[in-house]
Amino acid sequence: MLTSSEIKQIKSLKDKANRHEQQKFVVEGEKMVAELAHSAFTIIAVYATDEWIEQSSNDIKGLLKEKLIKVKTKELERISSLKQPQSVLALVAMPQQPETEIQFKDIILAFDDISDPGNLGSIIRIADWFGIKQIVCSSTSVDLYNPKTIQATMGSIFRVNVFYTDLEKWVSANKQNATFYATLLNGKSVYAVAKKRPAVLVFGNESRGVSQSIQQLIDQAISIPKFPDEKSSPVESLNIAMSAAIFCSEWRRD
């Protein structure tokens, strides 16, 4: 049974400012909560229906223990931010951002003002597939703990580290620590470019691309060639998550 103040508090976490003030976020759905239970994240409470509790493995229930709170389906609907609420919702503590711990090795993805939560979530899922464990976002980027981002990661949020920082300063300060690539529309073909490591692959905002000031700091502009060629194709752009999938694949195939 949830009190109305509990309901109000959980619902308030749909807003970024409230999430960051309370240092809490919400994770929904069976798959996500199962991954959460096995992760290193600190769980505050898990609200689940009878149905979920009956169907869940003892393994997961053992991990959640006294944090598991039984609620009615109607209560879950009230606190959910999904269109089709599922049978379980968890309240999770935001981990401390380990900003000083970015390690210059392998591949790092960086986002200059990514704005769509679904895109960021999809990209975290792709990074996880390709074993890329570090993502850097400009401070102006969409919030990692946005419910749409969380859901789109399909659990990969628990395995990939996302850092927020002043991206221009960070690139500028770390020019010697990696080769910086910017994904632009008029760069060198990604199929032909040397894939150095450590590599930072910088992606721009969905509409505006990579900012001029950051473009000036990078080592190599790269692109996914259109077919048959730039001139005869009327397509304007690839979605940023699709484009990230291809760049990650290109670095991993070598």
Added chain:
Amino acid sequence: MLTSSEIKQIKSLKDKANRHEQQKFVVEGEKMVAELAHSAFTIIAVYATDEWIEQSSNDIKGLLKEKLIKVKTKELERISSLKQPQSVLALVAMPQQPETEIQFKDIILAFDDISDPGNLGSIIRIADWFGIKQIVCSSTSVDLYNPKTIQATMGSIFRVNVFYTDLEKWVSANKQNATFYATLLNGKSVYAVAKKRPAVLVFGNESRGVSQSIQQLIDQAISIPKFPDEKSSPVESLNIAMSAAIFCSEWRRD
């Protein structure tokens, strides 16, 4: 000024059955309507606000001519299926499906029961980027003219042909006409496989994958390798659109 029966009729096109009965579908937004105006599709009517009419080029207005109907913002909101209605909406005639015209050349994408409209739309956009002009969908797949599919194509729907057919029969009848690849979780690495042409790349349903009966008909199972390897990575799957982006890129890079 729209009559209430016009509003009712346009709104009825949100349902697949009504779209196919009337052989009409809806296209929304400035970019989409601009691409539509330059396409070979038959436009029935374009409903636009004063604002859109003022800001549009004479080029586009010339193409639309007497099909352009001025409406109020409130009227447009009533007929729109977008959360944030834009300033223009077009009613378009469904083209006849040129089913007998599938040409076995280059690359063809095939979908065994794709169910998410956004995924299908994103894939059409990717195909367009890579100059892939033919997509085959099983009859049970999501409708091409679903508003979410249309919007996700970002205009590529006007340049890529999508055919609906009994996919199993079609694969079976055309085994000699192309090399059939199925994208599975346990196939040969796409980085290592010979990229024959004409190629048909078969993708499965978002949850169930490629059906057993179709798996038995194909020539080669292919996969995108996880990093570092299948065993040590806990990620379950890549989104179908991301995966399609990588497979298309792999066929084009050779």
